[in-house]
Amino acid sequence: MLINKINATPTTPQSPLPTNNNKKVAFGANPLNALFKLDRSGTMSHNLFITNAFIFLLGTRLFTSRDKDENREILIRDIPSIIIAVVGVDTIQKAATKGIQKLSGFAIAKKPKERISDSISYAQTNDLYIYDKNLDKASGIYGFAKRLDSKEGNLEKICSKLNDSIKSKVSGLDNTQILNKIKSDNTFANELKKAFSNPKNKALKYAETFKTLPTVIGFAATLSILGFVLPKLNIAITEHIAKKREQAKLDNKNKQIQA
Amino acid sequence: MNVTAVSNKNYDVKNQQISNAYSPRYATTLPKQNNVSFGGVMTPVNGIFKFIEKTGFFVQFLIVDTLSMVLPRTIVGLNRDKDKIGHYNYQAGLEELGRESLSGPTMNIIPMVISAMAINHFVPAVKLDSPVITGLNETLLKTVTNKNSTDALKDTSKLSTKTAEQIFDTAFGDFKFKDAKDATNYKAKFVSLLNTAQQEKKPNLFVNFYNTKIQKKPSAYTKAEDDFDKLVVEINNANINNAEAPADAHKLVLKAEVPEVRTSEKTLARAAENEISTSSKTFFEDFHHYSNDIIKKFSKATVEKPKEFLEAAAKKVARCKMGVAGLAFLSVGAFLLYLPKIYQLSKLSPAEQSAERVKKEMEGGKVVC
Numbered sequence: 001m002l003i004n005k006i007n008a009t010p011t012t013p014q015s016p017l018p019t020n021n022n023k024k025v026a027f028g029a030n031p032l033n034a035l036f037k038l039d040r041s042g043t044m045s046h047n048l049f050i051t052n053a054f055i056f057l058l059g060t061r062l063f064t065s066r067d068k069d070e071n072r073e074i075l076i077r078d079i080p081s082i083i084i085a086v087v088g089v090d091t092i093q094k095a096a097t098k099g100i101q102k103l104s105g106f107a108i109a110k111k112p113k114e115r116i117s118d119s120i121s122y123a124q125t126n127d128l129y130i131y132d133k134n135l136d137k138a139s140g141i142y143g144f145a146k147r148l149d150s151k152e153g154n155l156e157k158i159c160s161k162l163n164d165s166i167k168s169k170v171s172g173l174d175n176t177q178i179l180n181k182i183k184s185d186n187t188f189a190n191e192l193k194k195a196f197s198n199p200k201n202k203a204l205k206y207a208e209t210f211k212t213l214p215t216v217i218g219f220a221a222t223l224s225i226l227g228f229v230l231p232k233l234n235i236a237i238t239e240h241i242a243k244k245r246e247q248a249k250l251d252n253k254n255k256q257i258q259a
Numbered sequence: 260m261n262v263t264a265v266s267n268k269n270y271d272v273k274n275q276q277i278s279n280a281y282s283p284r285y286a287t288t289l290p291k292q293n294n295v296s297f298g299g300v301m302t303p304v305n306g307i308f309k310f311i312e313k314t315g316f317f318v319q320f321l322i323v324d325t326l327s328m329v330l331p332r333t334i335v336g337l338n339r340d341k342d343k344i345g346h347y348n349y350q351a352g353l354e355e356l357g358r359e360s361l362s363g364p365t366m367n368i369i370p371m372v373i374s375a376m377a378i379n380h381f382v383p384a385v386k387l388d389s390p391v392i393t394g395l396n397e398t399l400l401k402t403v404t405n406k407n408s409t410d411a412l413k414d415t416s417k418l419s420t421k422t423a424e425q426i427f428d429t430a431f432g433d434f435k436f437k438d439a440k441d442a443t444n445y446k447a448k449f450v451s452l453l454n455t456a457q458q459e460k461k462p463n464l465f466v467n468f469y470n471t472k473i474q475k476k477p478s479a480y481t482k483a484e485d486d487f488d489k490l491v492v493e494i495n496n497a498n499i500n501n502a503e504a505p506a507d508a509h510k511l512v513l514k515a516e517v518p519e520v521r522t523s524e525k526t527l528a529r530a531a532e533n534e535i536s537t538s539s540k541t542f543f544e545d546f547h548h549y550s551n552d553i554i555k556k557f558s559k560a561t562v563e564k565p566k567e568f569l570e571a572a573a574k575k576v577a578r579c580k581m582g583v584a585g586l587a588f589l590s591v592g593a594f595l596l597y598l599p600k601i602y603q604l605s606k607l608s609p610a611e612q613s614a615e616r617v618k619k620e621m622e623g624g625k626v627v628c
Contacts, residue, residue: 033577036584040386040541041316042374043367048588056592057362064599070608122309127492127508134496137437139503146503209301212308219327227331231355235339235613242614246621 046086053082069238077234081226088225089218094118096214105154106203108211112152119211129158129204131196141193142182149175161203162195317367329359339609343616351609357602365594370587382579383548389577391542394513394535395549396569398425399557403565415558416457419550423453426546430511434498445494452490455483456543457550484543491539512536 037045044052058078065071094116101109107128109117120128128151131144139146145155155178160167169188170178182189195201311319337352378386387395402408402418402425411417427449436442459480462470471477477485488509495501495508513535537545553572562568607615 033581036581036588038370038374038580038584038587039316040388042371043316043320044370044584044587044591048584049366052366052588052591056595057366060592060596061599063596064603066603066606066608067611069610069614073608073610122312123509124507132492132496132504132508134493135504137441137497138499139501143501143503147506150503150506205302208305208309212301212305215308216304219323222323222327223331227327228335231332231335234610235335238610238613239617242617243621245614246618250621 050082050086053086058082069242072241073234073238076237077230080230084226085222089222091116092221093214093218096217097211100210100213101152104206104210105157106207106210107148107151107153107158108207109152112150119214122208122211125204125207125211126199129196129201129207130199131193133197141189141196142179144196145179145182145192149179155179158203158207159192161206162192162201166191166195317371320367321364324363325360328363329356332356332359336609340613340616343620348609350604350612354602354604354609358598361598361601362595365598366591369591369594370584373587373590374583377579377583378548382552382576384552384572384576385579385583386548387545387576389573389580390535391513391537391545392549392553392573392576395422395426395545396553396573398422398429398513399554400565400569401425401429403557403562413558415550415555416454418558419457419554420450420454422550422554423450423546426453426513429513431494431498433500434494435500436497437499441497445490448490449487449494452483452487453543453546453550455479456487456547457554459483459547461544461547480547484540487543488539507536507538509538509540510536511539511542 035045035047035051037048039045043049058074061074061078062071065074097109097119098114098116101107101112108119108125110120110124111117128148131141135141135144148158149155153175155175156170156173159170159178169181169191173181182192196203311322314322333352333356336355337347337349339348339351341347374385384392399418399422402422403412405421405425408418408421411421424446427446431442431445434442436445459478461480462478467478467481471481491511492508495505495510498505553569553576556572557565557568560568
């Protein structure tokens with residue numbers, strides 16, 4: 001039995017659990033099957049990479065460490081590094097994407113209805129913010145705007161960036177009102193279409209900037225935490241422990257002399 | 260070592276991470292954008308990250324990893340105890356450089372090399388994700404059981420053509436266009452481009468870069484891939500069934516029955532929402548590998564039970580995929596075990612040396628580097 005083709009509008013994640021629909025189901029999953037796979041680019045899949053990092057990256061460094069101090073530094077540096085690198089940075093970026101989407105009103109999230117989400121790519125940004133003439137054959141500028149609405153964009157904020165004339169016309173209107181205006185006012189619809197058809201339109205520029213910000217934040221977080229904070233913390237801890245060790249030895253020596 | 264500052268998977272299954280499925284070449288068909296005055300700092304930053312996104316996963320990883328991990332840690336290493344020893348700490352710096360620059364990239368390079376060898380020399384279909392193979396197998400099965408295709412069975416090229424026609428019907432059969440002739444035109448172009456995918460050789464990264472960027476004469480495969488992407492976008496946008504612009508104009512959806520793995524009610528529910536959709540450029544490459552592997556084997560063999568033949572082929576690919584992943588996993592492990600011998604420059608670690616300097620300082624002696 002064929003799976004029904006899902007239409008262009010994505011279903012919400014909150015939709016009720018679907019029934020089996022006579023689909024083949026293989027019981028007793030082999031977790032190794034799910035773990036041992038490579039991505040299209042040939043790199044290890046996310047979970048396989050993390051497994052490899054903990055077993056081999058961390059394990060071999062500990063196995064070949066030269067002394068106790070190096071052992072401790074490996075644990076303090078590498079365990080948080082792996083966790084932050086594979087989970088933390090991604091989470092920071094995803095949270096930043098949703099935050100920026102809410103603040104700016106620009107649709108920049110891949111999964112707009114979820115709590116956190118990756119940003120869309122630059123090519124997807126082009127699709128969302130540049131009107132493709134092939135849409136004239138089907139849903140037109142209305143469909144183009146409706147898509148931005150479906151992706152949790154704020155049409156007033158987006159359209160205001162195009163030019164002053166459009167800004168004055170959408171001022172104070174919510175998404176539904178703007179969509180109705182496109183349907184009812186041909187002049188407005190055409191003006192909007194012309195503005196969005198410009199491949200250098202300002203809404204696109206803003207969208208690109210907002211979509212880049214989470215990546216910059218993620219990059220800055222990696223640079224600061226993993227590049228500087230952790231290594232410096234490591235060095236400080238080593239010195240502190242060495243001082244304490246040495247102080248204890250000196251105190252012992254002094255006690256013996258006094259005795 | 261840093262992972263996925265920017266991710267780039269091309270296969271889309273709902274509830275998995277939907278990631279960047281767009282080729283950079285689509286973006287470069289737009290006219291160059293001038294600096295806009297309000298852009299300020301962000302315009303060049305956008306430019307840098309656009310370049311990073313265009314170059315694909317591995318180059319992204321290299322750039323981000325180098326700038327955010329390798330360089331800063333090397334700088335911290337060089338400056339370790341600089342005030343005590345009076346100059347840069349070359350041992351600490353070089354060890355950081357050696358360790359960080361070699362572990363991160365090799366954890367990606369080794370699997371990429373093993374995967375490329377498997378695809379180019381042994382089982383090309385290993386590149387495809389399993390549900391896509393299932394979808395294509397179903398389409399091929401429909402093609403071979405179709406009475407009009409019997410003359411194509413023993414010829415790879417003809418069988419590919421018929422399969423491409425079936426793919427179009429599967430993916431776009433229920434689309435409606437303004438002009439009735441559009442469907443016929445789109446189908447003809449679609450099939451012609453997939454024929455190119457089957458017949459032409461896919462140039463490797465370096466050759467492709469040279470042809471496209473330096474010679475300015477992209478190969479037949481590359482040009483067909485770009486045209487295929489534009490065609491899929493046009494077809495999706497022109498579908499009058501859509502009340503709004505398609506959420507993803509580059510998407511191609513194969514209808515197929517996907518066997519699901521049930522580990523719990525939750526997993527079953529999520530698996531049931533799966534649809535086999537790929538992005539146009541991903542699918543173009545997938546068809547290239549599929550036609551040169553499974554379709555070719557099918558046309559060369561005497562196949563009495565097509566369904567069983569294709570299921571066996573899919574199982575073989577699945578086993579190979581797991582084998583390749585396992586081999587990559589262990590190879591990376593072996594290299595990482597050997598790696599410390601390369602970057603460990605002395606018997607005393609920089610950590611131990613730091614501890615020794617602290618000890619000497621506290622004893623009132625002179626700190627020796």
